Every structure is written in structure tokens, then in C-alpha cells.
Amino acid sequence: EAGVAQSPRYKIIEKRQSVAFWCNPISGHATLYWYQQILGQGPKLLIQFQNNGVVDDSQLPKDRFSAERLKGVDSTLKIQPAKLEDSAVYLCASSPLTHSGRKAGELFFGEGSRLTVL
């Protein structure tokens, strides 16, 4: 079974520029997550989708970050304009729903997209 695919693996941009990251979850997984992992810290949830609807975006800096999951499959995370403090690894994860369909099951993570903002 193919894992969670992310691209690009690495991106270097100047501050105030924009960047987009793409994620293709494991086939059939209803729930998709974007996490931000700053060097030396644990991952922090930015946004969670279930199918194509947003479940939790309480920690997403909405003035500069946006995400979409059209058609409930792959997803794009955009940062515009980027700041120095956005330098981090952006992790995408997906999970199936449990048998009851009420909760997400185990999370499977992609390898991440490393962003450096100069």
C-alpha cells in the first residue's frame, strides 16, 4: 500500500514570497491533517479535514495560511506571505475512520516538506 505522498521535499524562499505544499493521502483515508514541526519542537496541528470539510483549524494562522482539500482526496497548504518564523517541516498525515465511523483511526505521516524562509 502506498504511503502518504508530499511534495516538494524541500523549498527555500525569501520572506514575503508565497509557497504551496501538496499532499496525497493513503487511498480511502477520510481524514487528512497538516502539522507544522519547527526545529526542536513537536509537531503542531494546523488543520484537520474529514473528507472535504474542515474539522479543526483553530491553530491555523488564517491571515497567511490557507488549506483546501477539494474532492476529499489530495490537499494543498499555502503560505502567503511567508515570514521567517514559518521555517519548519510541514507534515501531512491521513487516517481512516474507525469501524463505527465516528472517530479517526491511526495516523500515517508523510516524510514532510522542509521550508526555509530567508
Add this chain to the structure above:
Amino acid sequence: GDSVTQMEGPVTLSEEAFLTINCTYTATGYPSLFWYVQYPGEGLQLLLKATKADDKGSNKGFEATYRKETTSFHLEKGSVQVSDSAVYFCALRETSGSRLTFGEGTQLTVNP
């Protein structure tokens, strides 16, 4: 809000040494607890989990017991190998949702 605190790293051990990485948590309700591992150049992988008090999760020689009385979920392994060198993250999932809250991670290096 929910939080996870891990012992500060990095941790450096010799092969076959005993490993303990401490993890304590703060949460309302009865969260599920997890250990994730991140090998160099790879994504996070679930190592083990426990969903209720006194449960013991185990995998690849690693163990952790969910201790509600001490709000802890310490990771242990009796004899580490060089291949165990990685960053280990403790995490919790709140009772009602699916969001994972992670600790800051502990870098483990095992020398031959």
C-alpha cells in the same frame, strides 16, 4: 489545554544499554497515549499506543505503561541497538476528538 512533557534530550547510550524516556501529560478526561518514532530522513511512525489506564503498549522491544495515577507514559527498552537511533515523540489524543498533541521529542543516539 492538553499538553505533553518529555524528558530533555539528547540522550546518548552505548549499544545494549537500558533506555528510559520519560513522558508526562496533562489532559481532561481519559486520553489515549502514543509513542511515535522518526528515523533520520523518514516520516513519523507509530511505535506503540495505550488507550486506557494500566494498558501496556509494546513493539520492537519497546514498552510503555499508561499510568493514570502519575499521568505518565514512560518509554523503556531493555537493550538498545544502533538502529534505534531516532527522535522519539510522546503524544496524546483527547477523548472526544482525533487531534494528536505531541511532546517536543527526544533525540536518541546509540553508539556501537
